[in-house]
Amino acid sequence: MLVRALYVSRAVGPVTTTVTAAILASARRHNSPAGITGVLCQGSGLYLQVLEGERAAVNRLYASIISDKRHQDVELLSFEEISQRRFGAWSMALVELSASDPMVLLNHPEFDPYAASSSGAMALLDDLLKAGSPIDTPPPQNKA
Numbered sequence: 100m101l102v103r104a105l106y107v108s109r110a111v112g113p114v115t116t117t118v119t120a121a122i123l124a125s126a127r128r129h130n131s132p133a134g135i136t137g138v139l140c141q142g143s144g145l146y147l148q149v150l151e152g153e154r155a156a157v158n159r160l161y162a163s164i165i166s167d168k169r170h171q172d173v174e175l176l177s178f179e180e181i182s183q184r185r186f187g188a189w190s191m192a193l194v195e196l197s198a199s200d201p202m203v204l205l206n207h208p209e210f211d212p213y214a215a216s217s218s219g220a221m222a223l224l225d226d227l228l229k230a231g232s233p234i235d236t237p238p239p240q241n242k243a
């Protein structure tokens with residue numbers, strides 16, 4: 100059974116390229132073998148992440164992520180059964196969220212992931228993926 104989880108969190112300390120590289124290195128090691136796909140959005144001191152995969156695998160990864168000391172105030176925005184993946188092309192795409200991004204200002208002017216509906220947060224992720232060039236991690240093989 101496939102599920103999709105969406106959460107928001109606040110970074111602890113500055114989000115540096117070193118921190119991001121370490122997180123992506125973990126994602127690269129674990130996500131593809133675990134059948135996880137998704138997108139990680141960072142910026143303005145926040146993380147917004149979608150995890151897709153088998154329910155048990157998503158639960159295991161989410162449990163590990165919420166105890167990660169590099170962020171706090173982890174809040175689950177949605178957890179739903181899905182029939183197909185939305186971000187199946189990425190084992191973990193990385194997109195940047197900038198409050199001064201014209202697309203964000205135009206399409207999501209009031210954007211606050213802690214106040215937003217999960218569909219609003221998902222729409223922002225979709226727009227960021229379309230507008231930007233996500234930094235790719237190798238896609239998983241043979242995943243629906």
Ligand SMILES: Cc1cc2nc3c(=O)[nH]c(=O)nc-3n(C[C@H](O)[C@H](O)[C@H](O)COP(=O)(O)O)c2cc1C
Binds near residue numbers: 139191
């Ligand atoms: C915002 C955020 C997103 C993360 N995303 C992932 C992920 O997609 N996959 C993953 O394996 N670890 C992710 N991690 C790291 C895990 O919390 C954990 O540190 C890691 O899986 C441990 O494995 P390692 O010791 O092999 O690096 C993330 C951490 C943070 C703070």
